[in-house]
Amino acid sequence: MKEILSLDHVSFSYEAEDGGTRRAVDDVSFTVNDGEWIAIVGHNGSGKSTLAKLMIGLLFPEEGKVKVFLEELNVDNLWEIRSDIGIVFQNPDNQFVGSTVQDDVAFALENNGIPFEEMVPRVHESLAQVNMEGFLDHEPHHLSGGQKQRVAIAGALAMRPKLLILDEATSMLDPQGRDEVIQVVDELKQTTGLTVISITHDLEEVLLADKVVVMNSGKMMLTGKPEEIFAHGDELESIGLDLPFAARLSRSLRQAGIAIQGEHMTEEELVNELWTSHFSK
């Protein structure tokens, strides 16, 4: 498997007013391979957004190395490398540059020398992917919260990036809208081999990931497949996280004296288990 991104003992501190420093990211190492979907989870302030900024060279590590597409990020290769990364920040307002939705989505394309004839259909296509093609001439700052997030996602998709970094990019979408957007990204992953790094508090979304990175106070506390991570229910709770709905419900049912075999992460699995253990007999 080809490596797309790696962090090697990366640490970072913001400067504090009182001159002191507390590490926002502390000795973090992990690798992301081509075509993988990685979920990063962790309590508020655990260093997730800081990691995202280190991955695109908005910040540089104080110690350790960040490699993207096998090259260590530096001021000389930054722009070249960034042209293959799509990123959606936590607050879409900080990201808008165009005065209309279509200009905004076109902006990065133009900057990367995409010819006009190609630019126009790409802008339309990516806005259609997030159901915002009806808003071409609207001002991005004058949209609803969820509409802003959709436009920001379209901007990242229009770049046809090799690596897509989403920092809580769907936090303000309605449940159906969130599923739709995630489906679009998942389809791109299947069809084009897109690599996805998604920072999220949505435990159901985490289940879609190939690998999960759990952050706690700047450190990477756990990493593994979703079902491996969610086997550590008590530990996750102790750092402010939780289990997906079906896993929580399985626990409550067991506490109520109902026999549940195995671990179930989705509603479908749990319904099947209720069927097998309690009905099919």
Place this chain on the structure above:
Amino acid sequence: MDITLQQVGYSYAKGTPFEKRALYEANASIRSGSYTAIIGHTGSGKSTLLLHLNGLLKPTEGAVRIGDVSITAATKAKELKQIRRNVGIVFQFPEHQLFEETVEKDIMFGPLNFGIPEEEARQRAHELIRLLGLPEDIAQKSPFDLSGGQMRRVAIAGVLAFKPSVLILDEPTAGLDPRGRKEIMELFNKLHKEEGLTTILVTHSMEDAARYADQILVMHEGRSVMSGTPEEVFGDAEQLKSFRLGLPRSVAFQRDVEKLFGKPLGKLTLTEEQLASAIAAALKEGEQ
């Protein structure tokens, strides 16, 4: 304070080529001391509606009544001041309400503005920092040098600090970690129950709407299309679906299990706890 919306219409940038209508003939009736959840898909007009409830926007048609103040297109800005003292609003994007140099000053702003002595305001700020699970050393930091979830907590603290009697929350848990979500929703609920705060929550979490609200209002394409108790609203899956909304997880799971059992589980299970007990009871009954 009772709040009513009568045939409220609103257009952004009215009278310009950019005019954009966001509300049509919206109606709502919110009793003093109640807990109302407003749900609806992206762009359905929820935030626009909320901004009418503390006079940040004036309806372009119809009227909003807050306590004994009536707001129409003709209402003067001066008359809206009193409303702001009583109605606290937590915006959808916390960045939109943070502006001071430090977190402490930001949380103290409301209380000082409404005439609370400085020492008391400071004490309240520190209490709220603790109550909202923020690290103590955050008080002297700039609110803009915080993580997304920390900003959200400071924005909420800033509103609770001046003790409004109506609390308006626009997706207050977006960006919070799972524990923060739970704790802060419980905190709002406690204030609602113990201090009688009228609470109006816009949320995409059907689970929170089902668990906490006593009344749910559904918005669809700028109109208020449905309202009722959680049982009524979430009991009508068909209609919700036509507004592109789904059921809370506990209710959706209840429906799946009912199909499996071939009979109803009883009342709508609006929370995970209710769902677990209903399933357990049904299974135990089946074994006997």
